[in-house]
Amino acid sequence: MAGLRVRPAAPTDADEIVAMVRELAAFEREPLANLEASQTALLRDCFGDNPRAEVLIGELDGGIAGFVLFFHNYSTWLARAGLYVEDLYVRETARGTGLGRALLAAVARLAIARGCRRLDLSVLDWNPARKFYERLGFQEMADWRPYRLEGQALARLADRSHG
Numbered sequence: 001m002a003g004l005r006v007r008p009a010a011p012t013d014a015d016e017i018v019a020m021v022r023e024l025a026a027f028e029r030e031p032l033a034n035l036e037a038s039q040t041a042l043l044r045d046c047f048g049d050n051p052r053a054e055v056l057i058g059e060l061d062g063g064i065a066g067f068v069l070f071f072h073n074y075s076t077w078l079a080r081a082g083l084y085v086e087d088l089y090v091r092e093t094a095r096g097t098g099l100g101r102a103l104l105a106a107v108a109r110l111a112i113a114r115g116c117r118r119l120d121l122s123v124l125d126w127n128p129a130r131k132f133y134e135r136l137g138f139q140e141m142a143d144w145r146p147y148r149l150e151g152q153a154l155a156r157l158a159d160r161s162h163g
Contacts, residue, residue, distance in 0.1 A: 083119050
């Protein structure tokens, strides 16, 4: 693990984070045309007056080689906050070095320090990283199905709910 370092992201990292999000989108086979991530959005949402998410940067031998973006969620069952990992990305050249584990360990330490009782994330069913997460102790929530409302469907529901 020599040469590995995890640190909080700084506003000056925003361009590099966007570059890694583009790399992640390509890895996940998502069309880059749908990607709306920008330096402006990251500066607003991760470093502004009211941050909605946090980012840790993973460095390998002094170069940026990965990141983890996360935010607080809340469990009514536990009556406690948790942390949700939206994205963990390690560049291909740094995979297998322990950087992904170091990034998640840093988030786990933050969760414990903040009194959070759990750490959640979602993984595409075909992603080989599923084995990595399982080795770390994450458990698949096979009885839960993710749902999403976006775009026109979100607007329609919002319109129907008004009045």
